[in-house]
Amino acid sequence: MVRIAVPSMLAAQAEGRRGFDVEAETVGEALRALPVADLLFNERGALNRHLNVYVDGTDVREHGGLECPLASAHEIRIVAMVSGG
């Protein structure tokens, strides 16, 4: 079980929820389980480019991106890049 923390704009799209507990083996699987998954990925399944995703404080780009295994991870944080305005 991993806890996913989302920014306030995503929480507003999920009835105000800021956190979600998800069973998943990879980061991608966890993110796709969210009720706001359509706001994270484009229609080809690519993660929107102005999003950062951290697993226990580490950028998933450094660990295989969406295929990053969660194993014993505790928390995924979704953060909008400053380049997103």
Added chain:
Amino acid sequence: MAVLALVGTTKGLFLLWGDDDRRRWQTEGPLLDGWGVYHAMLDPRDGTVFAATNHRVYGSTVQRSADTGTTWTRSKQLGLPEESGLTLDAVWHIEAGRPDEPQTLYLGAAPGVLLRSDDGGASWEVNRGILDHPTRERWFSGAGGMCCHSIQLDPRDRGRMYVGITAAGVFRSENAGQSWIPINNNVETEFLADPNAQVGQCPHKLLMHPARPDRLWQQNHFGVYLSDDHGDSWVRLDRNGLPSGFGFPIMLDPKDPDSAFVIPEKSPEYHYSSGGQLAVYRTRDSGETWELMSDGLPKQAWAAVLREASAYDAASLYFGTQSGSFFALTDGELWVEAVRHLPPILSVEVTPWSG
């Protein structure tokens, strides 16, 4: 009758509630806080509010509310077919379908696509006639992208409809959207090598007159145009007294097909008020002459009004600026700055309410 203005901004949707004479307004919002609301409208068929929303981080979606903005539901993920090689860039304009098709809506989007919903906006399918149009390779983007921003349905003929796409041109369908023909004859394209190009023109806003559906008005990148033959030919009108042919919005008078209203900007290179004064120009004779309507508008202004940021009804005209001011016309002549200091205004629609 009082009026509700749905004002889309770069940072959410505002509902402006105006009284019978359009002098007193109450502001509600921002709803959809943080989203760029390129267009929002209240479906006259059932009162549902629809918003075309875009965000640099979270992408593009359509959101709808059955309780005038208290709660919202997103459409299923929007997208374009993989074989097209295109992905959705932005959603621009929502148009209600015909009265006898209460679940049908149309959505204009970028890059130059039209989508249709037959389930009240829950899901959307791309229109293949536009997506696969044989001239698409000759279309290109304007500064705001290749947006399908105008969708007009002929009320007399359920097969006939129009779209306007930047910078592809205006297209007409006679078979409810199965196929489309370019209708850009006589529309100038100073930026194209071929002055008689079939496509590539840059309509900024296209409106069909509701009482005379064969009459189309167009504010183009290069001029203001009128067609009286459902787009088969166009007459350029802005050389009859307008300070500039460049602008984005256009407004009509539902009672008078010969009247139209434009907000000229200096030129395609300089997107702000012509002459340093925010001004609306009116014609009452189908563009033979134009007259200034500036009472109540700021005298020193370098403002810009975007393509979706104006609206009209039988009682008044309305527009919003990129500097966050919303104006309404009172007594037919005097503009009132109803609200100021909103985020940059992207869109305006109005609907009557009972007050």
